[in-house]
Amino acid sequence: MNDFDYLAEGEVYLDAACQSLRPRPVIEAINDYYEKHNSCGERVKYKWGVITDEKVEETRNLVLKYLGLKSKHYTVSFTLNTTYGINLILSQLKAECFNKIMTSEIEHNSPFLASIAFAERTGLPREVMKRKLDGSIELGKYDFKKAIVVVNCASNIDGRKLLNIKELIKKVHEDNGIVVIDAAQAMAHSVDILRGIEPDAICFSAHKLYAPSLGGIVWRDDLMTKMNCLFVGGGMVDDVEADSYTLSADNKEHRYTRFESGLQAWGEIIGLGAALKWLMKLSKTDWNNLQDNYTELYNFLKSSNRVHLLNEAPNPTISFYVDGLDSHLLGNALSRENIMARTGYFCVHYYLDHCLGLPPLVRFSLGLHNRPSDIEKVKTVMKNII
Numbered sequence: 001m002n003d004f005d006y007l008a009e010g011e012v013y014l015d016a017a018c019q020s021l022r023p024r025p026v027i028e029a030i031n032d033y034y035e036k037h038n039s040c041g042e043r044v045k046y047k048w049g050v051i052t053d054e055k056v057e058e059t060r061n062l063v064l065k066y067l068g069l070k071s072k073h074y075t076v077s078f079t080l081n082t083t084y085g086i087n088l089i090l091s092q093l094k095a096e097c098f099n100k101i102m103t104s105e106i107e108h109n110s111p112f113l114a115s116i117a118f119a120e121r122t123g124l125p126r127e128v129m130k131r132k133l134d135g136s137i138e139l140g141k142y143d144f145k146k147a148i149v150v151v152n153c154a155s156n157i158d159g160r161k162l163l164n165i166k167e168l169i170k171k172v173h174e175d176n177g178i179v180v181i182d183a184a185q186a187m188a189h190s191v192d193i194l195r196g197i198e199p200d201a202i203c204f205s206a207h208k209l210y211a212p213s214l215g216g217i218v219w220r221d222d223l224m225t226k227m228n229c230l231f232v233g234g235g236m237v238d239d240v241e242a243d244s245y246t247l248s249a250d251n252k253e254h255r256y257t258r259f260e261s262g263l264q265a266w267g268e269i270i271g272l273g274a275a276l277k278w279l280m281k282l283s284k285t286d287w288n289n290l291q292d293n294y295t296e297l298y299n300f301l302k303s304s305n306r307v308h309l310l311n312e313a314p315n316p317t318i319s320f321y322v323d324g325l326d327s328h329l330l331g332n333a334l335s336r337e338n339i340m341a342r343t344g345y346f347c348v349h350y351y352l353d354h355c356l357g358l359p360p361l362v363r364f365s366l367g368l369h370n371r372p373s374d375i376e377k378v379k380t381v382m383k384n385i386i
């Protein structure tokens, strides 16, 4: 794709699940900010600030549009990344509103550790749910009464999805609980699973979404009633007295400030807006090319009897190990051929190491930047190695 024309032929980047490559329009949007209106947002009245404000506001609206959510009920706040967003929410929830915290076994350390820290801080019980191989949760097996449920809707091991996400949210809400979705992996290539659902919060990382390094929390406004406000500072208040302050977030128009203390990453937020516009304009051919590439690679790996795939089905994210071959050594050998792939447990230590007892893995995670020639190269190099 032309928008990644800076990528040299023969350099094969297969770590999009960690950070996507940024297409030209995103890089240009950031450069524009630094070169043409490098100003603080939401505080300054001079003309550069006005441009920044308009573009930041546009990005908030684009996030909601991308997810098909209504601004009447939801607010978009920016943070550092998914991890920061999840921790920001869990660390401020009022323990007295809940009975327990629940997560699942296939989670990234980001929600997994944050849920452990929550249980330790509050003394509330914590439950780790099982996920079926297709990614869904057997709802009948669990009691969700006043539970905080923190789960991903697409895994960073093999992209498996929380197929019954809608039913889960309905059940948890009926039982007076809340659902916080880790959408780090879903936003770029599986956004459909997020559309038409109404969780209490969605946390994501823009850097996995063809955008700059940045995080986002999309949250239901009524979540505020179940939270304390403990992380405070500049940009969050309408008035301050000697021993008290009035939060701007009490007013719907400035609700986003609830999670945005201090100056924000204005250029990166604007870059996210450019990435969302770019994603929403892609053609069916662009998506088909991605699908052809990952299906080809999946079928190639599946055809080798020395390769053990974690994936049940083709996905842009594919994890595996090779019999008798150390994954880290394989990763080094690939790197020498300019193929950049991840090795290890990808921050899913509990599930991969302790539940499944697997050796470290190799992960190929593809993106829209990949060319058919990348896949041919990986196949040739892999054949030579294994």
Ligand SMILES: Cc1ncc(COP(=O)(O)O)c(C=O)c1O
Pocket: 017, 018, 081, 082, 083, 084, 108, 110, 111, 152, 154, 155, 156, 182, 184, 185, 205
């Ligand atoms: C499923 C999932 N959740 C959470 C995270 C954490 O993302 P970040 O490091 O951007 O906070 C990742 C990162 O790979 C992930 O794949």
